[in-house]
Amino acid sequence: xxxxxxxxxxxxxxxxxxxxxxxxxxxxxxxxxxxxxxxxxxxxxxxxxxxxxxxxxxxxxxxxxxxxxxxxxxxxxxxxxxxxxxxxxxxxxxxxxxxxxxxxxxxxxxxxxxxxxxxxxxxxxxxxxxxxxxxxxxxxxxxxxxxxxxxxxxxxxxxxxxxxxxxxxxxxxxxxxxxxxxxxxxxxxxxxxxxxxxxxxxxxxxxxxxxxxxxxxxxxxxxxxxxxxxxxxxxxxxxxxxxxxxxxxxxxxxxxxxxxxxxxxxxxxxxxxxxxxxxxxxxxxxxxxxxxxxxxxxxxxxxxxxxxxxxxxxxxxxxxxxxxxxxxxxxxxxxxxxxxxxxxxxxxxxxxxxxxxxxxxxxxxxxxxxxxxxxxxxxxxxxxxxxxxxxxxxxxxxxxxxxxxxxxxxxxxxxxxxxxxxxxxxxxxxxxxxxxxxxxxxxxxxx
Numbered sequence: 001x002x003x004x005x006x007x008x009x010x011x012x013x014x015x016x017x018x019x020x021x022x023x024x025x026x027x028x029x030x031x032x033x034x035x036x037x038x039x040x041x042x043x044x045x046x047x048x049x050x051x052x053x054x055x056x057x058x059x060x061x062x063x064x065x066x067x068x069x070x071x072x073x074x075x076x077x078x079x080x081x082x083x084x085x086x087x088x089x090x091x092x093x094x095x096x097x098x099x100x101x102x103x104x105x106x107x108x109x110x111x112x113x114x115x116x117x118x119x120x121x122x123x124x125x126x127x128x129x130x131x132x133x134x135x136x137x138x139x140x141x142x143x144x145x146x147x148x149x150x151x152x153x154x155x156x157x158x159x160x161x162x163x164x165x166x167x168x169x170x171x172x173x174x175x176x177x178x179x180x181x182x183x184x185x186x187x188x189x190x191x192x193x194x195x196x197x198x199x200x201x202x203x204x205x206x207x208x209x210x211x212x213x214x215x216x217x218x219x220x221x222x223x224x225x226x227x228x229x230x231x232x233x234x235x236x237x238x239x240x241x242x243x244x245x246x247x248x249x250x251x252x253x254x255x256x257x258x259x260x261x262x263x264x265x266x267x268x269x270x271x272x273x274x275x276x277x278x279x280x281x282x283x284x285x286x287x288x289x290x291x292x293x294x295x296x297x298x299x300x301x302x303x304x305x306x307x308x309x310x311x312x313x314x315x316x317x318x319x320x321x322x323x324x325x326x327x328x329x330x331x332x333x334x335x336x337x338x339x340x341x342x343x344x345x346x347x348x349x350x351x352x353x354x355x356x357x358x359x360x361x362x363x364x365x366x367x368x369x370x371x372x373x374x375x376x377x378x379x380x381x382x383x384x385x386x387x388x389x390x391x392x393x394x395x396x397x398x399x400x401x402x403x404x405x406x407x408x409x410x411x412x413x414x415x416x417x418x419x420x421x422x423x424x425x426x427x428x429x430x431x432x433x434x435x436x437x438x439x440x441x442x443x444x445x446x447x
Contacts, residue, residue, distance in 0.1 A: 005219065005230055013215060013230070014237025015156075020208045021056060021238060022158070022245075023099075023297030025199040027290060028106055028266025030246045033195055034253020035262055035269055037188050038180035041254035044192035048250070049243050051196025055356060057239045059205025062362040063213050064228045070308075071206045075358060077365075078375040086358075087308075089351055094204050095305035096328040098344040103294035103301075104129045104333035105340055109267030111287030114275075122334065129333045136295065137326035140302040141319055159241070161289050166248040168277040175258025190414035197348045198341065202355050207304050265338055302326060350383075350390030353418040357382045361426075368430055377429025378422050385409065385418040 030048065037044035068074040071090065076083030093099065108128045116124055183191050216230050252273055253266075260272040270290075274282030306321035332340065357378055368374045388401055402412075409417035 005221065005226075009219060010230065010233055011237065013212060013234035014241075016215070017060070017208060017212055017234055017238040018241050019296065020211065020300055021201050021204065021242060023103055023294055025099075025102065025106075026052075026201075026242065026245070027249070027270060027293075028109075029195060029198050030249035030266070031253035031256070031269045031273070032266035033192060034250040034255075035257055036181050037184040037192065037250075038254055038257065039177045040180045040184050040188035041177070041250050044180075044184055044188040044195075045247050045250040047189040047192030047194075048196045049246055051193050051352075052199045052201060052246055053239050053243045055196075055359065056199075056201040056205040056242075057235050058359050058363070059202050059355070060209040060212060060235045061228070061232060062359045063206075063209035064224070064231045066362050066365070067224065070210060074206075074362065077361075077370070077372065078358075078379050079372075082379065086351075086354065088312075090203050090206060090355070091305050091308050093344075093347060093351065094200050094207065095301055096325045097332060098340065098347070099200050099204070100298055100301050100305075100325070100329040101332035101335075102340055102344075103298040104132045104329065105336065106267055107132060107291045107294040108333075109265065110271055110283075111291045113267075114271050114283050114287075125334055125336070129330045132295070133298070133326045133330040133333070136298045136302055136329075137322055139299050140306065140322045140326070158289050158293055161285060162245060162249075165274060165277065165286075166245075166252065169248070169252035169255065169273070172277075173255040174252075174260065174273070174276060175255055177254050178257040181262075187414050190411075190416065194349070194415050197352045198344070200348065202352065202359075203348075204301075206355070211304075265341075298329075302329070346390045346394035349393040349415070350386050353382050353386040353389075353422070354379060357418075357422050368426075368433075371430060371433040373429035373433035373436070374426050375429070377425035377427075377432070379425070381421040381425025381428075382418050385412070385421045389415055389418065 029052075030045075033044055033048055034041050063074070066074050072083045072087040074083075075086045078086075105125075108125055112124065112128055179185075180188065212231055212234060213227065216227055216234075221227050221230060249270075253269055256269060256273055256276075259276065260269070263269045263272060271283055271286065274286040276282070278285065302322055302325055305325055306318050309321045309325075310316065310318040335343070361375055361378060385405065388398065388405065391398065392402065405412045405417055409420050411417050411419060
């Protein structure tokens, strides 16, 4: 029996998913993308939307398609060891190493730093992050529902404030588009595609997808078909909001350079733009809203990561993990926003293609009948290329390897050589599985 789902619940789920995704990076990276890409911002934004909106949408839907209950069981289709290592790497990336510390760094950059003198040293950031992650830890320990409560109140307010800023930016642009910086003069789409990795939303989609699917099931939906329909509709609502906001913020960033110049990071750009349009009120209003948005995301991620690691190591309590992860996040946040971003780029460049490949394998699972060899071949070949992409992003270029891959892999020079490699690996895996099937007709397939 199909359960009727109200439109209000559908919108609420869509807004909840948007609130989960919309955190620190979703504000700062689009405006910085616009500043950097200048006259090529439309092309750069298109690439950014693919990885910042399209892939997270597919990541959420992948769970509904797979029927799995968590990421580790889904990734274990490749191999149990891969499932464990990949899941841990993903949770650490969206957790205490990058995403959670970034919520504190961005909050500081927008809510407090503009009101401090130039040479304040490390102390203000340290004090701010101790308070920020202390509050995060408190709510993570005492009220998991605070994410929902704050999200439902904060999301509409945040959308209103961003909408006002966007309308002001379209009606009265700060200036004319300027020439793009060197990285965006050619192949701006592909550069924007890689910049979309920094939102980490495709990685987070593996975690948030579980939350959405469970929320739909809790409403009484029992059939896989209806679960997928409701999940798709909610994900489309969240994706539409993200795409509109990303494109608008990219436009504002592109038109801001003539008036405010090229600034160090997206937090500084967003603050300068707000002050330009709203004067002395712009900064405080934006700071409060960003602080609330980042705090909500921080609480949600601490809660999700603590739950996973407690499940992995049941002898250590959830509360202990919440405290430890909050402390580690506070420490990492103090390296500063720019340093945090520069450290995360090589890691994300290496693991993002694996996440994308796993998403597409999930959708194609029934097509190749869940043959493990296809999973193994695809992920192995993807990892080989993405590993060297990550090393290149870290400045550790191996010229012989780069020259070889550039010659044989289309798109390698723009960071997409792993796509062809993944296809080759999948095809080889399929052929090997057919040969093994002939040798052993009773070999098992993955569920």
